[in-house]
Amino acid sequence: MANLTCRIKDKNDNQWIDYTKAIYTKLDGMYGWLCVDLMTVKFFWVWEGDAKCDDVSDRFEVEYKLV
Numbered sequence: 306m307a308n309l310t311c312r313i314k315d316k317n318d319n320q321w322i323d324y325t326k327a328i329y330t331k332l333d334g335m336y337g338w339l340c341v342d343l344m345t346v347k348f349f350w351v352w353e354g355d356a357k358c359d360d361v362s363d364r365f366e367v368e369y370k371l372v
Contacts, residue, residue: 307371314366
């Protein structure tokens with residue numbers, strides 16, 4: 306039986322990361338969570354008590370594979 310896997314690539318460092326759940330990381334000086342929504346990558350963080358979100362899909366590539 307085949308499984309669908311997802312991975313994302315940061316185009317700035319050309320490195321693939323397996324994606325199974327939100328990834329806590331530092332992006333542009335802010336700590337937060339990278340999340341994949343189909344082919345869109347979003348970055349969530351908290352600033353002064355408010356949740357913020359940016360679409361960072363232009364920086365990341367999403368790939369799905371059957372394994």
